[in-house]
Amino acid sequence: MAAALANGAAAVVFDPVDGVANEYLDRSECFAIDNLSSLAGELCAEWYGYPSKQLNVIGVTGTNGKTSITQWVAQALDESSHRTAVLGTLGTGFPGALVQTGYTTPDAPRLQTELKELLDAGAQQVAIEISSHALDQDRVAGLDVRTAVFTNLTQDHLDYHGTMGEYAEAKAKLFQLPQLENAIINFDDPFGRELAIKLLAADGPRVWGYALSSNAFSGFEKFGDRLKRNYAKNTVFTTTGYESEFSCDISSSNTVQLAVLGEFNLSNCLAVWTVLLAQGLNPTEASKRMCKLSSVPGRMELIRVHKTQRTEGPLVVVDYAHTPDALTKVLNALRPIANQRDGKVWCVFGCGGDRDSGKRPQMGKLAQEFADHIVITSDNPRSEDPESIIAMIQSGMTGNLANVQVLPDRAAAIMAAVRHADIKDIVLVAGKGHESTQEINGKKFDFSDQEHIRLAAGGGL
Numbered sequence: 001m002a003a004a005l006a007n008g009a010a011a012v013v014f015d016p017v018d019g020v021a022n023e024y025l026d027r028s029e030c031f032a033i034d035n036l037s038s039l040a041g042e043l044c045a046e047w048y049g050y051p052s053k054q055l056n057v058i059g060v061t062g063t064n065g066k067t068s069i070t071q072w073v074a075q076a077l078d079e080s081s082h083r084t085a086v087l088g089t090l091g092t093g094f095p096g097a098l099v100q101t102g103y104t105t106p107d108a109p110r111l112q113t114e115l116k117e118l119l120d121a122g123a124q125q126v127a128i129e130i131s132s133h134a135l136d137q138d139r140v141a142g143l144d145v146r147t148a149v150f151t152n153l154t155q156d157h158l159d160y161h162g163t164m165g166e167y168a169e170a171k172a173k174l175f176q177l178p179q180l181e182n183a184i185i186n187f188d189d190p191f192g193r194e195l196a197i198k199l200l201a202a203d204g205p206r207v208w209g210y211a212l213s214s215n216a217f218s219g220f221e222k223f224g225d226r227l228k229r230n231y232a233k234n235t236v237f238t239t240t241g242y243e244s245e246f247s248c249d250i251s252s253s254n255t256v257q258l259a260v261l262g263e264f265n266l267s268n269c270l271a272v273w274t275v276l277l278a279q280g281l282n283p284t285e286a287s288k289r290m291c292k293l294s295s296v297p298g299r300m301e302l303i304r305v306h307k308t309q310r311t312e313g314p315l316v317v318v319d320y321a322h323t324p325d326a327l328t329k330v331l332n333a334l335r336p337i338a339n340q341r342d343g344k345v346w347c348v349f350g351c352g353g354d355r356d357s358g359k360r361p362q363m364g365k366l367a368q369e370f371a372d373h374i375v376i377t378s379d380n381p382r383s384e385d386p387e388s389i390i391a392m393i394q395s396g397m398t399g400n401l402a403n404v405q406v407l408p409d410r411a412a413a414i415m416a417a418v419r420h421a422d423i424k425d426i427v428l429v430a431g432k433g434h435e436s437t438q439e440i441n442g443k444k445f446d447f448s449d450q451e452h453i454r455l456a457a458g459g460g461l
Contacts, residue, residue: 041108041141051115052144056125061174062151064326065268070127071296072272076289085118088129105134132170147182148174153191154325180205182278187216210270230274246273254287261300262333298433305457313457314421318449320433324362331370334426343424347371348417349431353384361396368397374404377413379431380439411452418456
């Protein structure tokens with residue numbers, strides 16, 4: 001506050017919490033407002049002329065899938081005459097031209113600032129990742145969301161929320177916004193179905209469900225056309241991904257070919273397709289756009305390596321999977337591909353420091369269950385001791401650990417896996433995905449999983 005006033009601020013609003021000097025309480029240019037953080041969104045939105053009211057905002061929440069869905073929504077909707085921007089984990093901007101920011105959902109002042117900048121840059125629509133932290137902290141106050149997407153709810157962030165119930169309540173806040181027009185919900189998720197029932201009973205926004213099978217809508221027939229059902233059928237695995245028929249209540253099936261791996265990504269694609277329908281695209285046009293989607297950095301990202309100029313190395317996959325559910329889904333997605341190659345599945349992973357520690361033993365147990373070879377390493381240890389984190393991961397493992405190697409140095413772990421894996425094998429490097437740094441003892445160092453994979457294969461940085 002002193003710095004702001006010294007630099008010419010005409011007025012300062014502040015939350016009168018402990019630590020604020022009493023001298024500011026009596027100054028005419030200083031205004032004490034209780035619970036200011038909950039009002040910051042509305043204040044900043046009004047300051048910038050409510051930019052979100054001039055944009056078609058599509059908000060995506062859920063434990064996993066937010067980044068892929070927002071990126072693909074922006075790709076599918078972006079046109080030269082109708083620009084669609086994206087705001088989330090990979091950065092802010094238009095598809096192919098993102099500026100890294102380092103956060104999933106910014107604080108309220110920065111969020112409104114970025115929306116105004118996107119509006120001024122020509123955006124007419126924006127897809128936004130909305131985290132549970134942002135919802136709980138009222139960062140989205142003043143944000144006019146017209147379409148909200150719920151992906152799934154699995155264990156994560158319990159260090160912050162405390163219980164899964166409180167975590168679920170935070171996610172549900174997105175669907176309580178008064179201006180919401182469309183609620184798009186994953187019916188393969190138990191909490192998603194509960195959320196849909198509440199929304200349908202309240203006669204709120206239009207409810208669009210999506211699922212990997214029409215069976216997920218069993219028991220919802222009583223809602224009639226108030227619930228719009230979207231699902232996949234006749235799905236087959238191809239050498240490059242999936243071919244599936246996407247079906248909805250308003251049209252016959254539309255065949256889509258998707259260059260993605262894993263059922264969870266097929267589910268993400270269904271979410272995107274449903275978003276397109278909710279924006280008014282017909283199913284045929286929506287399906288055409290789905291076939292043109294490109295991969296998202298650090299999300300089931302395939303990296304082909306060569307051990308020598310003439311010898312191919314294993315197939316390496318980089319994924320952001322950092323929760324028990326995400327790691328399980330990625331490993332299960334890679335298993336049939338490894339079987340086709342007559343190879344094994346390697347898993348290089350760690351767990352982040354200063355975050356939900358309860359998931360560490362679970363991830364160790366799941367890696368042991370679904371991978372053939374495991375290299376436990378560091379993720380972003382932050383202020384914690386890397387070896388203590390690794391010990392917690394190991395505590396979830398049982399029986400023969402001959403296939404488990406511990407290398408706290410992430411570069412060494414990647415090197416070991418890539419160089420020891422057979423050409424037929426698949427190596428999953430999980431946890432950091434797109435990240436370009438590693439945080440150790442409060443400092444961030446340049447680190448890219450992708451670059452270290454290429455280095456391990458002899459390609460150099």
